[in-house]
Amino acid sequence: MDTTLRDGEQTSGVSFSASEKLTIAQLLLTEVKVDRIEIASARVSEGEFQAVKKITSWAAEHGFIDKVEVLTFVDGKTSVDWMVQAGAKVMNLLTKGSMNHLTYQLKKTPEQHFKEVGEVIAYAAENGIACNVYLEDWSNGMRNSAEYVYQYLDFLATQPIKRILLPDTLGVLIPSEVKEYLTPIIHKYPEIHFDFHAHNDYDLSIANVLESVLAGVKGLHLTINGMGERAGNAPLASTIAVLNDYVKDVHTSVDEKSLYTVSKLVETFSGFRIPVNKPVVGENVFTQTAGIHADGDKKNNLYFNDLMPERFGRTRKYALGKTSGKANIENNLQQLGIRLSDADLKKVTEKIIELGDRKEVVTQSDLPYIISDVLDSSAIEEKVHIENYVLTHSKNLRPSVTLQINVNGERFEEHAQGDGQYDAFMNALKVIYQKKKLLLPVLTDYAVRIPPGGKSDALCETIITWEFNSREFKTRGLDSDQTVSAIKATQKMLNLI
Numbered sequence: 286m287d288t289t290l291r292d293g294e295q296t297s298g299v300s301f302s303a304s305e306k307l308t309i310a311q312l313l314l315t316e317v318k319v320d321r322i323e324i325a326s327a328r329v330s331e332g333e334f335q336a337v338k339k340i341t342s343w344a345a346e347h348g349f350i351d352k353v354e355v356l357t358f359v360d361g362k363t364s365v366d367w368m369v370q371a372g373a374k375v376m377n378l379l380t381k382g383s384m385n386h387l388t389y390q391l392k393k394t395p396e397q398h399f400k401e402v403g404e405v406i407a408y409a410a411e412n413g414i415a416c417n418v419y420l421e422d423w424s425n426g427m428r429n430s431a432e433y434v435y436q437y438l439d440f441l442a443t444q445p446i447k448r449i450l451l452p453d454t455l456g457v458l459i460p461s462e463v464k465e466y467l468t469p470i471i472h473k474y475p476e477i478h479f480d481f482h483a484h485n486d487y488d489l490s491i492a493n494v495l496e497s498v499l500a501g502v503k504g505l506h507l508t509i510n511g512m513g514e515r516a517g518n519a520p521l522a523s524t525i526a527v528l529n530d531y532v533k534d535v536h537t538s539v540d541e542k543s544l545y546t547v548s549k550l551v552e553t554f555s556g557f558r559i560p561v562n563k564p565v566v567g568e569n570v571f572t573q574t575a576g577i578h579a580d581g582d583k584k585n586n587l588y589f590n591d592l593m594p595e596r597f598g599r600t601r602k603y604a605l606g607k608t609s610g611k612a613n614i615e616n617n618l619q620q621l622g623i624r625l626s627d628a629d630l631k632k633v634t635e636k637i638i639e640l641g642d643r644k645e646v647v648t649q650s651d652l653p654y655i656i657s658d659v660l661d662s663s664a665i666e667e668k669v670h671i672e673n674y675v676l677t678h679s680k681n682l683r684p685s686v687t688l689q690i691n692v693n694g695e696r697f698e699e700h701a702q703g704d705g706q707y708d709a710f711m712n713a714l715k716v717i718y719q720k721k722k723l724l725l726p727v728l729t730d731y732a733v734r735i736p737p738g739g740k741s742d743a744l745c746e747t748i749i750t751w752e753f754n755s756r757e758f759k760t761r762g763l764d765s766d767q768t769v770s771a772i773k774a775t776q777k778m779l780n781l782i
Contacts, residue, residue: 288323293512303336316543326356327364341372382420384430417448424453427466448478456486460496467500480504483519490519509551522565542598572602605647669779688713726753747771
């Protein structure tokens with residue numbers, strides 16, 4: 286079960302719009318092919334209600350309504366009535382899984398709690414709502430009040446529920462405890478479907494998830510990019526990779542190739558950036574940096590493991606920097622269709638190492654310029670030159686650009702408006718390229734780096750990621766003005782294509 290839209294949205298500073306929630310829900314069920322999605326908490330807000338209605342309406346129309354779940358509360362008829370109005374059919378009832386929570390938060394006895402829980406479950410059944418039950422703080426319940434947990438499970442075993450959901454609410458478990466707590470529960474209640482819900486406070490969520498599956502749980506709660514409160518939840522992509530590679534008798538419906546795409550979409554919608562070293566979906570995880578690794582890859586794939594990038598719709602890259610070595614640079618040149626003699630390759634390698642020592646970022650798209658600089662050759666020919674531009678930004682008026690550009694010796698001038706100066710620049714460029722019947726790449730990412738220290742005249746670096754003919758590449762520009770640095774990066778792109 287993916288809970289990005291419910292537990293994942295509890296990431297600090299993250300709030301999805303109704304249309305974003307619908308898009309993510311559709312992708313999770315139709316492309317990623319998860320079994321279930323938890324999309325919201327009942328009674329939170331009018332906006333949440335409308336988002337749930339959008340999703341349940343679509344899900345009912347396409348046969349997914351039984352896969353859509355909502356968190357509800359022990360509040361008499363209130364949550365169930367909310368579910369009915371929202372068109373949802375499966376509720377995940379939040380109840381107390383530890384005596385600590387029961388005593389100090391609810392101030393009730395187990396018998397009082399069980400009675401109230403039973404009443405909500407019965408009312409849900411009367412209204413055609415299927416019910417799963419969360420045991421909030423279950424992990425601490427097992428540590429400190431196991432007798433209560435078993436008393437509660439004995440009660441739930443008599444109820445008309447589909448699943449019991451066991452969360453490590455505070456992310457406190459270690460793998461040995463997961464096995465110790467789950468094994469006897471699953472043995473005692475073999476007919477009950479148990480889910481495990483991991484949090485990542487000690488960076489142990491994936492290890493705990495693996496241990497829970499080996500102990501026999503039937504369901505897992507995961508989120509895209511590991512989103513969630515505090516340190517987040519167990520991430521979907523890493524979990525699927527681990528299960529596919531290390532638990533041979535367990536199979537999931539999830540399509541590995543879709544994981545990177547949905548990860549990037551959720552990153553965009555949430556504004557929650559993926560760390561570059563995040564397993565499976567991070568920018569750098571299929572990038573070899575050390576030259577010895579690149580050399581080994583050419584000699585019988587000595588530095589490959591089972592996490593091949595192609596599984597996830599990605600490709601292996603070779604970073605350029607002071608540790609690159611000749612093999613890394615050769616791999617990048619090969620992808621650009623450039624061949625150099627050993628002597629010239631040595632000179633280029635020395636230059637890249639020198640740039641790396643100065644902490645400069647070197648990308649594949651910089652290579653032709655470096656070659657041209659080092660070898661004084663015509664490896665890069667400036668076929669496109671931005672000759673002049675006027676950027677305007679006025680209060681209460683849309684930003685505009687007048688652009689003069691030379692393409693293969695032919696000069697063009699165009700004026701356009703946009704949502705910002707760079708957007709206006711790109712709109713003018715698109716008009717010119719449409720006249721030439723030439724295609725432009727799709728801009729997929731735009732990152733700005735400004736050195737700390739508060740100097741307003743400091744150099745700004747803009748790194749733009751483009752996609753062209755199913756290939757992704759980056760260009761960068763450097764200037765004291767952010768828009769100008771982006772324009773410089775764009776001119777590099779125009780010459781590269």
